Amino acid sequence: MTEMEKTLEITDILKSQNLILDSIISAQVKIREAVKVKDWKVLQDNIELIQKKSAVFVALDKQREFLSSSLSPEELKSQIPAVTQIRGKLIKSKIENNTLGNYVNSVRGFIRGVLDTVVPQRRNTLYSRKGNIIHPSPESVVVNKLF
Template identity: 35%
Template sequence: MEKKQKEKLKMVLVAQNDLLDGMLREQACIRKCVKDRVWDGLNSHMSCMEAYGAGFTNLDKHREKLVADILVLDDSEISDLLATVRSKLVRSRIENDSLKTYVKTAQDFVMGVIENCVPQARNTVYTRFGKVQRPAVSSVVVDTLL
C-alpha cells in the first residue's frame, strides 16, 4: 500500500515540477510584457498563470494528503523531487516580489508626477478676502504610452 502511495506522490511531484516550469516561463513573459507595455499579451499570460495556479493548488492538496501517510525522508527520490519543487516555488516567489516592487515603484512615480501636475482639491483654500479658491490646472501633458 505504501509503495503505491509513494508512486502516486512521485507522480504528483513530477506534475507539480512541470507546472512550476510553466509558471516560471509565464512569469518571465509577464515581466517582459509589463516592461515593454504590451498589455494585450499581458492579459493572455495572466490567464495562463491563473490556470497554472489552479492546477498547482489542486495537486498540492492531493500531495498533502499523500504526504500525511508516508515518511518522505526515507525515500531519497521523493526528497529530491520535493526539494526541486520547493526551490522552484522560492524562485517563483522571488519573481513575483520583484515584479510587485517594479510595479509599485512605477505606480508611485506616476502618482507623484500626476499629483505635481494636477493639484487636487483636497483642502479648501481661502484667499485673504475670505473667498474659496480652487486650485486650477495650468496645463497637463499626457504621453500616449500611458
C-alpha cells in the same frame, strides 16, 4: 492502494508539479516583460495561464499531502530531492512576484508624483477613518501624446 503504489503516485505528482512550476515561472517572466513594453494582451493571457496552472498545482498538492499522510517518513525519504527542487522553484516564483510588485509600485509612485505636480488636486492628502493616508485619484486628464 499499497505503499509502493502510493510512493509511485507521489513521485508522479511531484514531477507534474515540477513541470507546472516551470511553466508558471516562464509566464511570470513574460508578464514582467509585457508590463515593461505595455503589451496588455500578453499580460492578460499570462495572468490567466498562471491562475489555471496554480489551481492545478494546489489540487495536486492536496492529493500529494493526502497520500503522504499515510506513509512513514522512511518511505518518503526518496521524495526529498524532488520536494527540495519544487521548494526552490516556489522561492524563485515568489522572488519574481516580489520583483514585479516592486517595479509596479515604484512606477505608480513616480506617476502619482508627476500627476500631483502637473495637475494638483484641491487636497493632495486625505486620511481614512483609521488614520491612513489616502491619495486621491486625479481628475480627468487628457494627454495628447502616445507614450
